[in-house]
Amino acid sequence: MNSMLEYKGYHASIEYDAEDNIFVGEVFGIADSLNFHGTSIDELKATFTQCIDNYLELCKKIGKSPDKEFKGSFNVRIPPALHKKAALAAANQKITLNQYVTQAIENSFNKAKNFKETIIYIPYATQHMNWESGIDNRIQTLYNDDSIFTTEEKITYVGN
Structure with missing residues (x-):
């Protein structure tokens, strides 16, 4: 589900203001404050596009470069010990810390996108009924109870 315009x-980003019974939107990722609202989805979309068009027109009129949402640069605050680990890992790979962090972020998206989990259910025991004698016999099912891991798949065996 995508709730962004x-x-x-x-x-x-969009929020609903129950007190005023309106949708309120806020443009994010820029230093300038751009807000808009509407009582319906269509009105909200129209005021959003009008807000952006007015912003770009005003910037042009006053000779200001409009803020861009993503400049490719951001500050991250991390514990000093983690900073040290990342810097040493980058140095060992003969890459910059920026390259190391970029790779780590890219890898985090790749793992989330490609990860697949398969769960196979095998009961601990299955029941076998001997219909002629009326006796229940328990037959144990043998299986590997260790999880098998690969780079893109985790298989877990589960019993009852």
Whole structure:
């Protein structure tokens, strides 16, 4: 589910204001404050595009470069010990810390996208009924109770 609006490379998050019975939107990722609202989805979309168009027109009129949502640069605060680990790992790979962090972020998306989990249910025991004698015999099922891991798949055997 995507609850964001997008127009001309700008994105906005939407919330519902129950007190005023309106949708309120805020453009994010830029230093300037751009907000809009509407009582319906269509009105909200229209005021969002109008907000962006007005912003771009005003910037042009006053000779200001409009803020861009993602500049490719951001500050991250991490514990000093983690900073040290990352810097040493980058140095060992003969890459910059920026390259190391970029790879780590890219890998986090790849893992989430490609991860597949398969769960195979095998009961601990199955019941076998001898219909002629009326006797229940328990037959134990043998299986590997260790999980098998690969880079893209985790298989777990589960019993009852």
